[in-house]
Amino acid sequence: MTLYDENELDAITLDSFGELTYKVKLCVTDGFRYASPRKKYEELLIKTLGEGVYNKIRELFFSPGYRQKVLGGLEKRGIRCVTYFSENYPESLRAISVPPLVLYCKGDVSLLKERKFAVVGSRRTVAPVLKLCSSMAESLAQKFAVVTGTAEGADSAAARGALAGGKLIFVAAQGLDHVYPAGSTKLYKQAEERGLVISEQLPQTAAKTYLFPVRNRLIAALSEGVLVVSAGEKSGAAITAEYAFRYGKDVFALPYSPGIPSGTGCNGLIKKGAYLTENILDIFAAYGLDCTEREQQELSARESAILNVLRENGAAHVAEIALAVGCPAYELLSELSALEVKGMIVRLGGNRYGICAV
Amino acid sequence: MLSKVISFALHGLEGVPVEVETDINKGMVAYDLVGLPDAAVKESKERVRSAIKNSVMRFPVSKITVNLAPADIKKEGSHYDLPIAVSILKASDQLPYDTDGVVFLGELALDGGLRAVTGMLPMLISAKARGFKKFVIPAVNANEASFIEGAEVYALRSLKEVAGFLSGEMTFTPVAHRSYESVRRERDYNCDLSFVKGQRIAKRALEIAAAGGHNVLLVGPPGTGKTMLARCLPTIMPDMTFEEALEVTKIHSVAGELSEEGIVTLRPFRTPHHTATTVSLCGGGNNRVRPGEISKAHDGVLFLDELPEYTRSALEALRQPLEDRQITVTRAGGTATFPADFMLCASMNPCPCGNYGSAELTCTCTPAQIKKYRAKISGPLLDRIDLQVEVDSVKYDDLVSEGAEEPSANVKARVEAARAVQRERFKDEGVRNNANMGEKQIKRYCRLDAGCEKVLRAAFERLHLSARARTRIIKVARTIADLDYSSEIQPKHILEAASYRSFDGDAI
Numbered sequence: 029m030t031l032y033d034e035n036e037l038d039a040i041t042l043d044s045f046g047e048l049t050y051k052v053k054l055c056v057t058d059g060f061r062y063a064s065p066r067k068k069y070e071e072l073l074i075k076t077l078g079e080g081v082y083n084k085i086r087e088l089f090f091s092p093g094y095r096q097k098v099l100g101g102l103e104k105r106g107i108r109c110v111t112y113f114s115e116n117y118p119e120s121l122r123a124i125s126v127p128p129l130v131l132y133c134k135g136d137v138s139l140l141k142e143r144k145f146a147v148v149g150s151r152r153t154v155a156p157v158l159k160l161c162s163s164m165a166e167s168l169a170q171k172f173a174v175v176t177g178t179a180e181g182a183d184s185a186a187a188r189g190a191l192a193g194g195k196l197i198f199v200a201a202q203g204l205d206h207v208y209p210a211g212s213t214k215l216y217k218q219a220e221e222r223g224l225v226i227s228e229q230l231p232q233t234a235a236k237t238y239l240f241p242v243r244n245r246l247i248a249a250l251s252e253g254v255l256v257v258s259a260g261e262k263s264g265a266a267i268t269a270e271y272a273f274r275y276g277k278d279v280f281a282l283p284y285s286p287g288i289p290s291g292t293g294c295n296g297l298i299k300k301g302a303y304l305t306e307n308i309l310d311i312f313a314a315y316g317l318d319c320t321e322r323e324q325q326e327l328s329a330r331e332s333a334i335l336n337v338l339r340e341n342g343a344a345h346v347a348e349i350a351l352a353v354g355c356p357a358y359e360l361l362s363e364l365s366a367l368e369v370k371g372m373i374v375r376l377g378g379n380r381y382g383i384c385a386v
Numbered sequence: 387m388l389s390k391v392i393s394f395a396l397h398g399l400e401g402v403p404v405e406v407e408t409d410i411n412k413g414m415v416a417y418d419l420v421g422l423p424d425a426a427v428k429e430s431k432e433r434v435r436s437a438i439k440n441s442v443m444r445f446p447v448s449k450i451t452v453n454l455a456p457a458d459i460k461k462e463g464s465h466y467d468l469p470i471a472v473s474i475l476k477a478s479d480q481l482p483y484d485t486d487g488v489v490f491l492g493e494l495a496l497d498g499g500l501r502a503v504t505g506m507l508p509m510l511i512s513a514k515a516r517g518f519k520k521f522v523i524p525a526v527n528a529n530e531a532s533f534i535e536g537a538e539v540y541a542l543r544s545l546k547e548v549a550g551f552l553s554g555e556m557t558f559t560p561v562a563h564r565s566y567e568s569v570r571r572e573r574d575y576n577c578d579l580s581f582v583k584g585q586r587i588a589k590r591a592l593e594i595a596a597a598g599g600h601n602v603l604l605v606g607p608p609g610t611g612k613t614m615l616a617r618c619l620p621t622i623m624p625d626m627t628f629e630e631a632l633e634v635t636k637i638h639s640v641a642g643e644l645s646e647e648g649i650v651t652l653r654p655f656r657t658p659h660h661t662a663t664t665v666s667l668c669g670g671g672n673n674r675v676r677p678g679e680i681s682k683a684h685d686g687v688l689f690l691d692e693l694p695e696y697t698r699s700a701l702e703a704l705r706q707p708l709e710d711r712q713i714t715v716t717r718a719g720g721t722a723t724f725p726a727d728f729m730l731c732a733s734m735n736p737c738p739c740g741n742y743g744s745a746e747l748t749c750t751c752t753p754a755q756i757k758k759y760r761a762k763i764s765g766p767l768l769d770r771i772d773l774q775v776e777v778d779s780v781k782y783d784d785l786v787s788e789g790a791e792e793p794s795a796n797v798k799a800r801v802e803a804a805r806a807v808q809r810e811r812f813k814d815e816g817v818r819n820n821a822n823m824g825e826k827q828i829k830r831y832c833r834l835d836a837g838c839e840k841v842l843r844a845a846f847e848r849l850h851l852s853a854r855a856r857t858r859i860i861k862v863a864r865t866i867a868d869l870d871y872s873s874e875i876q877p878k879h880i881l882e883a884a885s886y887r888s889f890d891g892d893a894i
Contacts, residue, residue: 151752151753154748154749155742155743155749180752180753180754181752181753184753188850192847192850209754211754211757288748345778346586346587347584347586356586357586357587357590358586358587358590358882361587361590361881361882362877362878362879362880362881362882362885365881365882365884365885366841366878368848368849368885369841369844369845369848369881370848371848376743377736377743377744377776378736378742378744378776378778379776379778380743380778
C-alpha cells in the first residue's frame with residue numbers, strides 16, 4: 029500500500045467529496061494546515077453547505093472506513109496521488125492562485141520534479157507543422173519533461189515525439205477513468221507506461237468543455253515555458269499561452285504566413301511578446317542549453333548533399349532534391365529513409381521532405 | 387428409334403460430357419426435354435423445331451423424348467441446340483450416319499444457322515483431355531478453337547452444312563492449328579510509362595511491384611494520374627506464356643467476354659467500379675457458377691480506383707483469394723474453383739478533401755476525419771498490400787527536363803530479368819514470386835546480416851512501424867535486391883523498401 033502522511037490523507041479524503049467547491053476545500057485545508065481556530069471555518073462551512081451536509085461530510089471525513097474506501101478505490105485504479113502537502117508536489121503550482129489540492133497520477137511520478145516545458149497546439153494543425161512539432165518535442169524531451177494536453181493534432185503529435193525522446197507529462201482535463209478524445213487509448217497507455225498522466229479531477233469525472241481551460245492553466249503553471257506550435261483565433265492553445273503570460277512563464281510561438289487559420293493565434297502571441305521560434309535552437313538558446321549533445325551522426329556524401337538541399341529550402345520534393353543532387357529520384361529513397369531513421373528529416377506527405385530543426 | 391449424340395456441360399472451368407439421347411415413339415404427339423435443363427435449354431426446343439424445318443428437313447410428328455444425361459447435372463446454356471437437333475434427326479432416320487466420338491456444340495438460329503456459344507475453349511480442352519478428337523462447332527468460334535493442337539475441329543455455318551458434313555455430301559477441312567506465337571501480336575497497349583511525366587517514385591514502385599508480384603496502393607490527390615499509372619502496369623509485366631494465355635482465355639470464354647480473336651494475348655486489366663458487389667468481384671451465379679472480376683483479372687491486374695469507396699464486405703472478400711491465389715465459389719447449384727492470381731493495384735486519396743501533404747493547397751480535414759477515412763481499409767487487407775506509394779500533385783515536369791521519360795519496354799526488360807531470378811530461386815518451392823513467399827521462404831531466402839538487422843530495428847523504432855510492416859519490408863527489399871542483381875539484401879534495399887509505407891507508422 030502506498031504510504032501517505034496524515035496531511036496527504038486529509039487532502040485526498042477532502043478532495044474525494046466531489047460536491048464541495050474548491051473554495052470550501054481550500055478553507056478546510058487551511059484549517060487543518062495551520063490548526064487555526066477551527067470554529068471560524070466551521071461557521072463559514074455551515075453557512076455555505078447547510079448543517080446537514082456539513083455534519084455528514086465531517087463524519088465521513090474522520091471515519092477510517094471511508095478513508096480506506098477512498099484509498100482502496102485509487103489503488104485499484106493504479107492511481108498515485110500527489111497532494112499539495114506532498115514532497116514531490118511541483119513548486120510552480122504552489123505559486124498560482126488556485127493550486128490543485130490533489131494531482132491524480134498514473135505513471136512515473138518523479139517526472140513532476142524534473143524541469144518541465146509545455147508544447148501545445150491546435151487540433152487543426154497543418155501536416156508539416158505536426159511533424160515539426162513531434163520532432164521538436166522529441167528534442168525537448170532530452171532536456172525537459174514535455175508537458176502537453178491530450179487533444180488530437182498538435183498535442184498528440186507532441187506527446188508522441190516526447191515519448192520517443194523520453195519524458196512526457198500528459199495532462200488530462202477529465203478524470204483518469206475516462207479517455208478523451210476517443211481513440212487515443214493507445215497513447216494514454218504508452219504515456220502511463222513510459223511517462224506520466226495527471227489530472228486534477230476525480231477519476232470518475234467525465235470530460236466537460238469547461239474543464240479544458242482549467243486544465244490549460246495547469247499546463248501553463250507546471251512548465252517553465254510554453255511552445256505554441258499552432259493556434260487559431262480562439263483556441264485552447266491560445267488560452268494556455270494567456271495563462272503562461274499571466275504566470276510569468278516564457279512563451280514561444282511558431283511564426284505563420286498571413287491567411288493560415290491555424291496560425292493567427294501564434295502570430296498574435298508573437299505580437300504580444302512571445303519568442304518567435306523557428307527551431308529547437310531558439311528555445312534551447314533562451315535557457316542557455318546547448319544541444320550539440322545529440323550524437324554526431326555519420327553521414328555519407330550523398331546524405332550530406334541532401335541535407336544541404338533541404339537546409340536551403342526548408343522543405344523540398346524528391347524530384348527537386350534529385351535534380352540538385354544529380355541522380356535519379358528513386359535512388360535517393362534509401363538515403364532519405366536513412367536520414368529519416370536518423371531523425372534528421374521528416375516526411376511531409378506527397379513525396380516531400382522537410383528538415384528537422386537542429 | 388433411339389439415338390445418342392455427345393455434347394459437353396460446363397462446371398466451373400471444367401467440361402463434363404453430356405449424352406443427348408433422343409427416342410421417337412409412336413403415340414400421342416409430344417416433344418419433351420428432360421435431364422435437368424434450365425430455362426435457356428428448355429427454350430432450345432422451339433429453336434430446334436424451327437431450325438430443322440427451315441433447313442429443309444422434317445421435324446418428326448410423333449412422341450419425342452430428349453434426355454440430357456447424366457440427369458443429375460444442371461444443364462445450362464444454349465450450346466445444346468445443335469446436339470439436340472442432330473440427335474432428333476438421327477432418331478428420325480434423316481441422318482443415319484455414325485456420330486460416335488464426335489462432339490457437337492452450338493446454338494441454332496431459327497433459320498438453321500449456327501451461332502456462337504460461350505465457354506467453347508474450356509469445353510474443347512476438357513473434351514480433348516477425355517480422348518475426344520472430332521468436334522463440330524459454330525464457325526464463329528473457330529478462332530478460339532484453333533489453338534488446340536491435335537484436334538479435328540470442324541467449324542460450320544448452319545445445320546444444313548452439319549447434315550452435309552455427316553452424310554459426306556459436302557467436304558470441309560478442319561480448322562487449321564494456329565500457334566500462340568503467330569497471334570501474339572506486337573503488344574499494343576494503349577498506355578506506356580513514357581506518357582506519364584514525372585512521378586519517378588511512383589514509377590519505381592510500379593517497377594518493383596511488377597518485378598516481385600507485389601500488390602500496390604497509390605495514394606494521392608485527385609487528378610494526379612493514379613489511374614494512368616495503374617494502366618501502365620500491364621505494359622511492364624512480362625509477356626504471358628501460352629499456358630497463361632490459355633488459362634486466361636478459358637476464364638474469359640466462360641464469362642462470355644472473349645474477343646473475336648479467340649485468345650487473350652495481353653494481360654487483363656480489370657477496373658470494376660466501386661459499386662461492385664461482392665458477388666460480381668468474387669464470382670457466383672444461380673446455377674452455373676461464373677467467374678468474378680478477380681478471376682477475370684487472373685494473371686493480370688485488378689485495379690480498384692478509390693479504394694475506400696468500395697463496400698467493406700467486397701474488400702474483405704478479397705483477402706482470402708489474395709492469399710490462396712484462387713477462389714472457391716460455393717452456391718446451392720454447385721461449387722466451382724476459379725484461378726485468381728491477380729496483382730491488386732488500388733488507388734485512394736490521402737484524406738477526404740484530398741489535399742493532405744500538398745505543397746500549395748491546405749488540407750481542411752481534422753486528424754479524426756483522416757483517421758476515419760483511412761480506417762475504411764482494414765489492417766488485414768493493408769497487410770497484403772506490400773507497396774504503398776504516394777503520387778503527388780505537384781507538376782515537376784518543368785523541373786525534370788533532363789530528357790525523355792523511360793518507355794515501358796525498358797522497364798519490362800528489367801522486370802523480366804528480376805522474374806527470371808525468382809523463377810530460378812523458387813523452382814522447387816511452389817511459389818511464383820517474392821510476394822507469395824511464406825514464412826519458410828522468407829527465412830531461407832531473405833537472410834539479413836547484422837547491418838540489415840540494425841537498420842531495420844532503427845527504422846522500426848524511429849518511424850514507429852507496426853509489427854506487420856516487417857514482413858512487407860523484407861519481401862519488398864528482396865525484390866529490390868533482385869532488381870539490383872544482388873544475391874544478398876543490403877541495408878540500402880531495406881531502407882528503400884521502408885520508404886514505401888505512406889500508411890504505416892506515424893503518418894497521422
